[in-house]
Amino acid sequence: MNSTSYIVEAFIPMWSGYLAVAAVFVTTPILIVIDDRRLVVGALAVLFLFVSLLFTNVLATQIAGIKLIVYSIVWIIIFICVQQNGWGYTDDSKEVYGLVLSAKIRFRIFAVIIVGLIGWQLVGKNSLPFPIVTEYVALGATQLVFQGLLLLAIARQPLKIGLGILVMFSGFGLLYSAVEPSLMVVGMLGVVDIAVALVICYLELIWKTNTQ
Amino acid sequence: MSLPMLMMSIPVLTGVLVYNLRRWIWVQATLVCGAMLILLVLVLQAPVDQLVVLAGRDIHFRSSWEILGRSFVLLPNDRYILTFIFVSVLGFALGGAMVSVTILFYPVVLSLVSIIMAIMFVQPFIYAALFIQIGAVICVFMIVDYKYSQVAGALRYLAFVSIGVPFILMAGWQIEMYQIRPDDATLLKQASLMLGVGVLILLAVVPFHSWMPIMARKSPPIVTAFMIGVVHAAIVFFLIDMLVQYDWLRNNPQFFFAFRIGGMLMIFAGGLFVISQRSFGGLMGYSALIDWGCTLVAIGLRLPDSLGVAAMIICARVITLVAWGLGAGCILGVNNSSDDVRLKIARHPFATLSMIVGGLSLAAIPCTVGFPARWALLKMLARIHPDYAIVLLVSGLCAWVGYIRLITEMIDFSSIMSGELYRTMLKNPARMVLSVFIVASVIIVGLVPQWLYSKASIMFEHIAIILV
Numbered sequence: 001m002n003s004t005s006y007i008v009e010a011f012i013p014m015w016s017g018y019l020a021v022a023a024v025f026v027t028t029p030i031l032i033v034i035d036d037r038r039l040v041v042g043a044l045a046v047l048f049l050f051v052s053l054l055f056t057n058v059l060a061t062q063i064a065g066i067k068l069i070v071y072s073i074v075w076i077i078i079f080i081c082v083q084q085n086g087w088g089y090t091d092d093s094k095e096v097y098g099l100v101l102s103a104k105i106r107f108r109i110f111a112v113i114i115v116g117l118i119g120w121q122l123v124g125k126n127s128l129p130f131p132i133v134t135e136y137v138a139l140g141a142t143q144l145v146f147q148g149l150l151l152l153a154i155a156r157q158p159l160k161i162g163l164g165i166l167v168m169f170s171g172f173g174l175l176y177s178a179v180e181p182s183l184m185v186v187g188m189l190g191v192v193d194i195a196v197a198l199v200i201c202y203l204e205l206i207w208k209t210n211t212q
Numbered sequence: 213m214s215l216p217m218l219m220m221s222i223p224v225l226t227g228v229l230v231y232n233l234r235r236w237i238w239v240q241a242t243l244v245c246g247a248m249l250i251l252l253v254l255v256l257q258a259p260v261d262q263l264v265v266l267a268g269r270d271i272h273f274r275s276s277w278e279i280l281g282r283s284f285v286l287l288p289n290d291r292y293i294l295t296f297i298f299v300s301v302l303g304f305a306l307g308g309a310m311v312s313v314t315i316l317f318y319p320v321v322l323s324l325v326s327i328i329m330a331i332m333f334v335q336p337f338i339y340a341a342l343f344i345q346i347g348a349v350i351c352v353f354m355i356v357d358y359k360y361s362q363v364a365g366a367l368r369y370l371a372f373v374s375i376g377v378p379f380i381l382m383a384g385w386q387i388e389m390y391q392i393r394p395d396d397a398t399l400l401k402q403a404s405l406m407l408g409v410g411v412l413i414l415l416a417v418v419p420f421h422s423w424m425p426i427m428a429r430k431s432p433p434i435v436t437a438f439m440i441g442v443v444h445a446a447i448v449f450f451l452i453d454m455l456v457q458y459d460w461l462r463n464n465p466q467f468f469f470a471f472r473i474g475g476m477l478m479i480f481a482g483g484l485f486v487i488s489q490r491s492f493g494g495l496m497g498y499s500a501l502i503d504w505g506c507t508l509v510a511i512g513l514r515l516p517d518s519l520g521v522a523a524m525i526i527c528a529r530v531i532t533l534v535a536w537g538l539g540a541g542c543i544l545g546v547n548n549s550s551d552d553v554r555l556k557i558a559r560h561p562f563a564t565l566s567m568i569v570g571g572l573s574l575a576a577i578p579c580t581v582g583f584p585a586r587w588a589l590l591k592m593l594a595r596i597h598p599d600y601a602i603v604l605l606v607s608g609l610c611a612w613v614g615y616i617r618l619i620t621e622m623i624d625f626s627s628i629m630s631g632e633l634y635r636t637m638l639k640n641p642a643r644m645v646l647s648v649f650i651v652a653s654v655i656i657v658g659l660v661p662q663w664l665y666s667k668a669s670i671m672f673e674h675i676a677i678i679l680v
Contacts, residue, residue: 195349210361
């Protein structure tokens with residue numbers, strides 16, 4: 001037991017810093033740019049793991065553990081949903097023709113870069129109304145919020161829009177937990193995340209039936 | 213016994229029962245109406261914080277309910293708003309029994325009643341934002357099912373609510389910070405800004421309005437009507453609660469200016485798009501946008517009389533939308549091709565009448581319930597902001613033109629009068645009676661609006677008194 005807690009205590013500070021932010025920078029573009037559901041669901045799992053680690057910077061480790069449990073439930077719901085609807089691409093087109101990227105993909109990459117830069121500048125200028133969080137947490141959180149909003153804006157499939165909402169909420173949750181760390185708020189935000197995941201699965205099933 | 217707990221539990225428990233009885237629509241409708249009548253009796257008659265003897269037992273109805281350190285408090289002013297909500301749900305439940313609705317309509321409506329009450333009762337108010345988000349998630353189950361499988365409207369609605377809620381949560385945090393640092397006026401400025409942005413997004417101000425016309429075209433009409441008439445109104449009630457609670461907010465002229473501008477944007481965009489609509493659903497969606505714009509402008513004027521007008525618009529809209537939903541529910545199906553609609557119009561004259569009268573009332577045609585409040589607002593604006601009045605007048609005229617053009621295109625009055633009327637009367641007398649009743653209500657209340665105004669203005673009387 002002691003050795004486990006020692007490992008956790010040693011492991012969390014190492015992985016919850018800039019490494020977690022880097023993981024956010026890598027995984028959120030995958031959610032936005034790529035339509036292959038296998039990659040999207042895999043990237044979501046990695047993203048949720050590192051967002052949970054980022055939460056240890058603003059919440060007690062036990063409460064961050066609750067976030068990890070919530071994200072695990074959300075991911076399982078999404079996984080089951082995708083498994084029911086079929087893996088592969090969200091539409092019929094393969095986006096990469098040999099080495100040539102389609103216009104849609106190029107646009108998304110461009111949008112991800114622009115939005116990422118905007119988020120970065122916002123943190124750099126210190127214009128966020130959240131003074132307590134550390135710089136790297138703020139950087140990760142703003143990336144999550146902005147990339148989530150981008151996903152909301154450009155996606156058409158229920159799954160992607162749902163992921164946009166979840167990513168945006170996870171970023172907002174990071175900033176908000178720093179100023180409102182009460183268990184009740186964390187719990188209710190967790191309930192909202194699970195409810196969003198459930199409703200997205202419902203919409204995805206109906207959308208798939210409709211398109212078929 | 214805690215009255216808020218009792219009132220929030222009744223719809224949830226009835227909802228569980230109704231969910232298990234979802235094959236029998238009339239049983240569902242009866243249970244929902246029964247639950248609403250019980251709630252009405254409770255909200256109007258239950259003596260709060262007094263000991264009463266009921267069936268030989270002493271009962272003490274407390275006005276608050278504490279759970280996990282948070283409280284749900286029933287304030288005296290909430291009673292009139294709750295009465296409006298329960299009566300509205302009663303109307304939609306009756307209407308829903310006569311037309312095509314999604315399979316989860318009744319259980320979701322009951323859950324939403326509980327959530328709306330939670331939004332109004334909960335202290336501190338940041339939890340209301342979370343209830344708004346949960347309510348939006350639940351609404352999706354009512355908007356879409358395997359029959360009405362167009363998900364775009366539900367997705368937009370969910371996305372926009374999800375964008376708006378974080379602003380309200382942040383406003384809540386800044387208000388808490390102000391209580392710790394009362395000298396820092398910047399916190400109040402930021403809180404007003406966040407609250408304004410959040411509420412305006414939730415109230416579907418342009419460009420966050422697109423769910424409204426999409427839902428009006430693709431979702432079951434009575435569900436859309438319920439969303440626009442009741443669920444959307446809950447956000448206004450939340451706003452009024454905020455204004456009553458915080459004097460710095462109601463004394464902030466920029467906050468009200470934002471509402472006036474937001475409302476005018478809705479009126480302008482609604483007028484711009486309503487004239488080009490080729491479907492009754494689209495017309496209704498953009499007319500509702502104009503109507504909601506009027507509500508925001510009326511609140512934004514920050515006058516005691518204009519708040520009465522806002523309350524009148526909200527109440528009139530519900531009567532109008534029940535009429536529209538009842539009619540359109542028969543006429544507009546899943547597949548809304550023009551020929552299908554023409555055929556159904558010829559076969560269902562009473563439903564057609566109900567849909568048209570409801571639609572025209574939403575567009576504020578004279579002699580309907582939608583007109584008096586719009587006229588009162590127009591007169592106020594002409595006195596204070598003549599430029600706003602011109603925009604409102606032109607947008608209203610655009611809605612009229614849109615309706616008149618579509619009615620002349622889609623309806624052949626001679627075929628309706630050639631015997632179909634009699635056959636329809638025999639086919640579904642309950643629907644006919646309800647259609648006639650609601651159409652008569654729309655016209656009579658439109659001709660004699662004082663009765664409705666006296667009832668509606670009580671809803672916002674407390675805030676009007678504070679503003680004076």
